[in-house]
Amino acid sequence: MTSSFDSGLGIRPRRMRRTPALRRLAAETRVHPAELILPVFVREGLDAPRPIEAMPGVMQHTLESVRQVARDAVAAGIGGIMLFGVPATRDAIGSQADHPEGILNLAIAAVHEEAGDQLVVQADLCLDEFTDHGHCGVLDAAGEVDNDATLTRYEAIAITQARAGAAVLGVSGMMDGQVAAVRTALDEAGHADTAILAYSAKYASAFYGPFREAVDSQLSGNRRGYQQDPANRREGVREAALDINEGADIVMVKPASTYLDVLSDVAEMSPVPVWAYQVSGEAAMIEAAAANGWIDRRAAIEESIVSIRRAGADAVLTYFALELAGWLR
Template structure:
């Protein structure tokens, strides 16, 4: 039994900012933050993303500068998303050694060395002319197994360009195993796989599709992304990915799925990643611009809630800004 009022007064530990900091149960560190970045082929200046204030489609040069700024702030990692100049049904630019992500990877690895973890998104939606995450059949359905062969090739291309971690986000059945086998067979056994294991079919992805120019031209992605109604299914997906060799597992989105983050954290002994997605970012930025929310406090509260739920690593578009604030 614990003491009761008046001997027990929990407010004693909340009296000053210094005391609250001392007894805080959850903390943020720059090293736990990963910055998603977009690099676009064929532009000569960074292009702002209208639905994500402060986020840009970068040129190779502006990407290098922004990545350097992130590392200087202490951000733990960077994850690259590419926007090619030419798209086709197979997403050929995704594994082209001269593709935009491979070129940008070589730039960043050359510039940054081991000072941060350079990751890649591994999918086809940014590269296909139809905007779906895989190869299509004649009837317009995603061919799961043909897509796995494309993912395996992309993984090897990204590893050859210097990726330390690949993040398969397409939610194809068997994708982690196909990628792990391809990486090992090509001589890249040390490249880690960050599996997008519990990725939901979410309305929160809208602004990202502007940034990556990857909105589907028809249909949606509900056949391969999880139903927001389901939580048990997320654990099944996580365990399948771990059995196939995943080194980290992700829950995406983060804010609306804190319960899933906690369930995954309690169930596994590998790092748990959460992606604070574009819609979460855009909503806070829009409300703050209207004066409806305190921007800085809301950003920090949102990130603390993700960490409190159990995420070890958080992908967030505020990574550089928050890291600077934490080290100021």
């Protein structure tokens, strides 16, 4: 006698789910520590790491404490660190972003010195942390972000970050032509080996909220004039294709969990690696639900990352990178 679910052919998919060993053997997607990248904040003027209230377990670091983070990252075997700087002073053009003694550039040098080639040192290339208006570019007389004037600033920042020791520059401002401008500037300055991570499909998301505290954002208003509309799927693929054509070595989808369709689309078409960023709000939701006893924290973290990998991400930026690497190892 046959049952309706096997059509008389003995087709029983549950056979391969029966034991942990069978499930492990049949797994289609795996996560390795080398596929994880840790975002790290370094703040000027601190004498000790400072907790970020909206991001449990995440700190703003000093130039000394970030060295320990780098050592921990090497020991954990994760792929890299993405550094963000929080300056003590800001101005309209974000002049601290390309100052050789600016906090982010000092942090790049410190981590590079500490980790060498054992860790991929990456830097956020944007202006939002450094401007007194909080936008990702310089403003024109009407108060709008001036795309082409911003590219000039990105070129200067790229050269400074490369000189400081960054191996990968995360070009995250969503300006048209940003990858081509940065690539040309790097090549002409003798940094042809510095890679570009293009934040290609970066959406104007509500899930960036906790990040604003992490970088002490000065933003009023929003970034919908240059970040992507959450309603648009095809546009994410178009942006990625443009960045690849301009010379991006890696393309990014951000946020990750609420844009898995875009991530899958980009991964399907991309000849270069595709990364995804599990942003602050995604992590904060897991932490909040776990703190209330509503979900299993470890299981939720593991499921969230494997889901991002399953959708097509070759690597994932996540605030859980060190912890998850420990579980994996």
